[in-house]
Amino acid sequence: MDAPPGPRTPSEARQRVTALYEAHAPGLVKLAKIMLGDQSQAEDVVQDAFLGLYRMWPKLHDQDRALGYLRTSVLNGCRAAHRGRTRRARALLFFQKADDIVSAEESVLIGEANRRVMAALRALPARQREAVVLRYYLDLSEAQAAEAMNVARGTVKSATSRGLAALARMLKEGEVQ
Amino acid sequence: MSIEDRIRAATAATAATVGEIRPLTLPDEESFARPHWFRPLPTRRNWGGWLVPLAAALTVIAVAATLVAVRNSPRATDKASAGPAVSHSTGPTSVAAPADPEAVPGYFVAISNFALMGPLPAAGQSGTVTPPRPDSVVVGVTLTGQRLATITPPAGSTFIGVTGASDDRTFLLDSVPVKTRSGFLSATEQRTWYLLKIRPGAAPVTTLTRLSLPVPSAADVDGISLSPDGTKLAVFYQLPRTGDGFPYSGPFTLAVYSVPAGTVVRSWTGTDPYHGSLGYGSDGPPDRNDLLSWTSDGQHLAFDYRSSTNPHSDSLYLREVNLSNPGHDLFADSAVVATIAGPTPTDKSKIWCDSLGITGDGKTALCGAEMPKAPQVGATLDAVTEPGPWVGCASPTDAAYPGIAAISLTSDKLARVLYEFRPSCMGAGTATILWSSPSGNTVLGNVSHTDDPSMKEHSEVVLFSHGKATTLNWPGAGILLSGETTAF
Numbered sequence: 001m002d003a004p005p006g007p008r009t010p011s012e013a014r015q016r017v018t019a020l021y022e023a024h025a026p027g028l029v030k031l032a033k034i035m036l037g038d039q040s041q042a043e044d045v046v047q048d049a050f051l052g053l054y055r056m057w058p059k060l061h062d063q064d065r066a067l068g069y070l071r072t073s074v075l076n077g078c079r080a081a082h083r084g085r086t087r088r089a090r091a092l093l094f095f096q097k098a099d100d101i102v103s104a105e106e107s108v109l110i111g112e113a114n115r116r117v118m119a120a121l122r123a124l125p126a127r128q129r130e131a132v133v134l135r136y137y138l139d140l141s142e143a144q145a146a147e148a149m150n151v152a153r154g155t156v157k158s159a160t161s162r163g164l165a166a167l168a169r170m171l172k173e174g175e176v177q
Numbered sequence: 178m179s180i181e182d183r184i185r186a187a188t189a190a191t192a193a194t195v196g197e198i199r200p201l202t203l204p205d206e207e208s209f210a211r212p213h214w215f216r217p218l219p220t221r222r223n224w225g226g227w228l229v230p231l232a233a234a235l236t237v238i239a240v241a242a243t244l245v246a247v248r249n250s251p252r253a254t255d256k257a258s259a260g261p262a263v264s265h266s267t268g269p270t271s272v273a274a275p276a277d278p279e280a281v282p283g284y285f286v287a288i289s290n291f292a293l294m295g296p297l298p299a300a301g302q303s304g305t306v307t308p309p310r311p312d313s314v315v316v317g318v319t320l321t322g323q324r325l326a327t328i329t330p331p332a333g334s335t336f337i338g339v340t341g342a343s344d345d346r347t348f349l350l351d352s353v354p355v356k357t358r359s360g361f362l363s364a365t366e367q368r369t370w371y372l373l374k375i376r377p378g379a380a381p382v383t384t385l386t387r388l389s390l391p392v393p394s395a396a397d398v399d400g401i402s403l404s405p406d407g408t409k410l411a412v413f414y415q416l417p418r419t420g421d422g423f424p425y426s427g428p429f430t431l432a433v434y435s436v437p438a439g440t441v442v443r444s445w446t447g448t449d450p451y452h453g454s455l456g457y458g459s460d461g462p463p464d465r466n467d468l469l470s471w472t473s474d475g476q477h478l479a480f481d482y483r484s485s486t487n488p489h490s491d492s493l494y495l496r497e498v499n500l501s502n503p504g505h506d507l508f509a510d511s512a513v514v515a516t517i518a519g520p521t522p523t524d525k526s527k528i529w530c531d532s533l534g535i536t537g538d539g540k541t542a543l544c545g546a547e548m549p550k551a552p553q554v555g556a557t558l559d560a561v562t563e564p565g566p567w568v569g570c571a572s573p574t575d576a577a578y579p580g581i582a583a584i585s586l587t588s589d590k591l592a593r594v595l596y597e598f599r600p601s602c603m604g605a606g607t608a609t610i611l612w613s614s615p616s617g618n619t620v621l622g623n624v625s626h627t628d629d630p631s632m633k634e635h636s637e638v639v640l641f642s643h644g645k646a647t648t649l650n651w652p653g654a655g656i657l658l659s660g661e662t663t664a665f
Binding site: 014017018021025026029030031033034039042043046047050051054109110111113114115117118121132133136137146150151152153154155164165167168169171 | 180181183187362
């Protein structure tokens with residue numbers, strides 16, 4: 001991968017982590033924005049993930065797994081950011097307009113149909129949302145998604161199926177064929 | 178467009194809105210180079226040094242048949258059959274109380290490989306989800322796994338719930354139609370209810386009787402539980418309002434039905450503007466059996482409820498109704514008997530319950546738990562929070578060892594850790610209470626964890642009895658006897 005094993009000096013760690021950031025931060029920010037809906041918050045989560053990687057660089061057993069570590073850290077960060085507002089968001093979903101959950105700018109850019117899907121996606125429980133996004137946005141296999149989520153493949157399977165079913169319900173079951 | 182394609186389109190469109198991102202800001206190299214940053218890497222032996230003895234101390238051993246007295250040991254030798262013919266009749270009168278309430282139930286009834294939908298399209302490929310295969314029900318002997326019968330669901334339907342009385346002979350099942358036009362089992366399909374009786378030594382070994390219970394046809398059934406005497410069925414459900422999408426805004430109802438009479442005995446209804454849920458959110462089938470629990474006398478019925486009305490937005494409450502008391506308001510006429518508080522800003526992890534229910538004597542709550550390495554017995558539950566995510570061996574946290582814990586309802590404190598699984602290296606863990614004796618001194622639980630980094634999943638059925646934890650060692654026990662869809 002991008003960071004081959006080597007000397008673990010601070011300057012080299014800085015160099016490697018910065019290189020990783022340049023290569024992977026845009027993709028990770030996109031992932032975090034899909035999870036959270038806000039680019040600024042998504043960038044914060046990704047910055048924290050890279051900072052964490054930098055701090056643990058000397059202890060990283062297998063630096064080839066840095067991207068995997070980052071992806072997991074971003075998911076954890078999104079989960080933490082999402083906590084406490086999940087239930088509230090689910091309530092808002094049907095008491096307020098979707099514009100309250102998906103920004104006006106995003107609504108214009110992605111269109112009404114996509115906005116509804118994103119609003120529903122963000123109302124899912126964290127694990128289901130992660131599984132659905134990893135499987136259908138990043139096109140990860142069940143095994144890859146399991147590694148990113150730190151759960152078993154069976155859990156990814158069940159979380160994906162429950163997430164899809166819940167989305168179908170939120171978007172009206174009659175539309176799912 | 179399929180739901181999967183809609184997700185792909187929406188997430189791709191959202192990702193495309195990401196503009197320029199700010200550069201990475203790292204601390205200076207001097208702070209990075211502080212000695213503790215470069216302490217020697219912990220070797221595998223180091224990790225083992227602090228984890229292995231603990232794990233070894235709790236290592237479970239194969240259960241000996243003589244270790245636990247089996248109540249009413251099954252006499253049946255009947256092998257798996259195609260299942261009984263379905264008859265239509267009223268349900269039973271009260272079942273006999275168990276001779277030894279501490280004995281492990283002789284039989285289990287489990288939904289085999291419950292699936293909410295069919296196989297997913299391969300990664301990167303679009304396509305629609307196919308309907309799930311109908312789920313059969315397996316009837317077997319708890320301690321040996323011997324299968325007595327396999328019951329297939331009526332044509333065009335699948336079993337989605339099972340719950341048992343205290344005699345381990347009387348069970349109740351429900352099924353829903355499998356629609357070929359949709360790939361998912363719908364939460365609001367009309368349930369069909371069945372009484373399942375196990376008859377050791379008889380042929381056939383089981384009978385299945387269709388029941389008539391007036392559960393509303395459009396109800397999203399979240400949880401079910403048969404009373405210890407088998408005469409009453411508790412159902413927790415939500416009714417969508419017209420045009421409602423999920424999560425529904427309609428009222429929640431906890432209803433108790435007379436199984437023999439097919440009538441409503443009691444019901445409590447309440448509307449939660451914050452879209453609370455039974456347990457942690459019951460997003461459709463299966464109809465879980467681990468979120469409602471009865472006292473042995475059938476007078477108190479507890480339900481797990483999670484609401485956002487509290488500042489601890491994700492707190493879990495064990496609430497209880499008394500069937501002798503008047504009132505029909507689900508919230509005003511039920512009492513909170515235990516609270517598992519949600520995450521705090523500091524997210525300090527103590528203990529979390531994946532499932533929670535009261536014991537038959539009404540004195541204790543049993544928790545399918547995620548716990549720290551050294552749970553603090555006596556800790557007040559107001560101080561406990563949901564564990565942070567375990568991130569594997571690269572950076573282990575002390576917060577997510579799966580196990581079984583008892584919570585005193587008189588003090589609302591962690592009373593006892595019955596079992597805890599502490600592997601040397603783990604990805605994630607969960608635990609579910611499958612069954613308990615009225616005192617809570619004999620407990621069956623399903624404890625699962627994944628290896629790190631292989632993510633291989635392990636599930637075991639743990640039996641806590643006479644102060645010791647053992648596992649059921651018959652092949653596939655941990656997979657078949659899963660939480661939510663197994664009854665004893």
